[in-house]
């Protein structure tokens with residue numbers, strides 16, 4: 001798989017094979033990809049937590065908002081839920097540009113996982129209380145949560161689309177539209 005194929009494969013997945021754990025070594029390798037990512041002034045302020053225990057996963061899951069455009073679906077059912085989560089924490093103080101660093105780190109994690117067949121979904125819609133109960137981090141707050149697992153759904157990239165909203169068809173296939181390159185490049 002070349003890099004273009006990897007970026008096209010690295011879609012957001014929201015239904016997983018919950019019973020198939022993602023090995024701890026693989027989760028750590030994915031965080032390793034974030035550790036070497038570029039970050040503001042190389043300050044390396046981000047911290048990471050791995051959540052895999054069933055009780056913790058249930059707690060964290062309860063606060064997540066899934067797929068806002070699919071209004072008749074309220075998230076994955078038992079058996080399809082994430083097998084693991086990675087939480088990205090930022091310092092409560094010294095927050096300048098940490099959101100940008102977290103986004104870059106999350107992208108590295110997602111791509112590293114996709115290269116190994118792990119599906120993921122970056123999540124902003126989570127309850128901080130639920131995350132803090134499962135992954136407490138003194139002096140830090142959670143800024144992003146990444147749901148992880150082996151994919152339990154088919155996701156199709158719709159290139160050169162005019163749409164923004166993703167949709168799910170009658171067979172349950174998730175479609176992700178992306179605008180054409182020519183629309184997005186303003187110069188050059």
Ligand SMILES: Cc1cc2nc3c(=O)[nH]c(=O)nc-3n(C[C@H](O)[C@H](O)[C@H](O)COP(=O)(O)O)c2cc1C
Pocket residue numbers: 010011012013014065066067068121122123124125126166176
């Ligand atoms: C910063 C960020 C926050 C996101 N938050 C959520 C979320 O809370 N819930 C969700 O279901 N998807 C979330 N997503 C996934 C986006 O909906 C997804 O990236 C988008 O639909 C495009 O699909 P793709 O990732 O397959 O390209 C988030 C993605 C990013 C980058």
